[in-house]
Amino acid sequence: MPAASSKNTNQHRTSDHYKFTDYNNTQPAQGELSLLFSGEGKPVAGHFIGPAVHNYYLVHTVLSGRGTFEIDGVRYSCAKGDTFIIFPDELFTYRADEKEPWHYMWVAFKGHISEHLLLTLGFSPSRPIVHTDDVRPLAALYRKIRGALESTPFPELADLEANGLLRIFLKELGLLNAGNLAFNSIAIVSDIDRQIKQAVRWLSYQYAQQISIEDLSRSLGYHRTHLSKMFKQVTGVSPMQFLLKVRMERAKELLNGQYHLSIDQVASSVGYTDALYFSKQFRKTFGYSPSEYRLHARNFK
Structure with a gap:
């Protein structure tokens, strides 16, 4: 509404x-x-x-x-x-x-x-x-x-x-x-698990936006340092590392051939305003550039 x-x-x-x-x-x-x-x-x-x-x-x-x-x-x-x-x-x-x-x-x-x-x-x-x-x-x-x-x-x-x-x-x-009613049969989820679940959902659905730890903390109502510490404690990675993983996996989906997007468009679709920086992050994550991955994905279809 x-x-x-x-x-x-x-x-x-x-x-x-x-x-x-x-x-x-x-x-x-x-x-x-x-x-x-x-x-x-x-x-x-x-x-x-x-x-x-x-x-x-x-x-x-x-x-x-x-x-x-x-x-x-x-x-x-x-x-x-x-x-x-x-x-x-x-x-x-x-x-x-x-x-x-x-x-x-x-x-x-x-x-x-x-x-x-x-x-x-x-x-x-x-x-x-x-x-x-x-x-x-x-x-x-x-x-x-x-x-x-x-x-x-x-x-x-x-x-x-x-x-x-x-x-x-x-x-x-x-x-x-x-x-x-299920007051006695529902296990109470810990506050930490609940908070991190909220953070994971937020990052998973907002990945295409310009996101900072401050934005995430403000959205969920928690202090930046506290949220970052809890997030890494539960998931093993920082919020920004998790966001990078979400963005890179989504970028691979967009590069696999069926979407016909340019590298600039893929970068923008996963939250990067700078296509060159996106390409560097992609290569750092997977070991090859977005263009190389796209060519490889098409050759093995």
């Missing part, structure tokens, strides 16, 4: 929505659980999102109408009272029905306890749906969250209130999913 500021809210009909409202948390806290944005939409028939991947959790609750949601290779038919959850780094698609397009509300969040919390509530990419016969309590919480983001002149206070409401909202989802 496109982010809007908490004061400049998009509340009108767009070309693909009869109704669209989105409130952004302008000061989301870093840490355990952080609400990012919340909104409401009534898309036109057949409107769809995806296939796509997010780096945050996104929950939708259907107020009326119908649609389909696909994640983890499984497609679900959703109607009034269904809540579906999009998980980070999972390919998803959702589409409004052609005859009875749905009307839904959504909330997005992230934070290092998010994965464990949803697992204990019985949700996962293979179990992403819960149903209620009375959608009004959830709808009321969505409205309170958006009201918190809209009403206060102090963004930090809005963040406190919205995150408190988010916890209540997730508790309500847990009550609806009571038969699948």
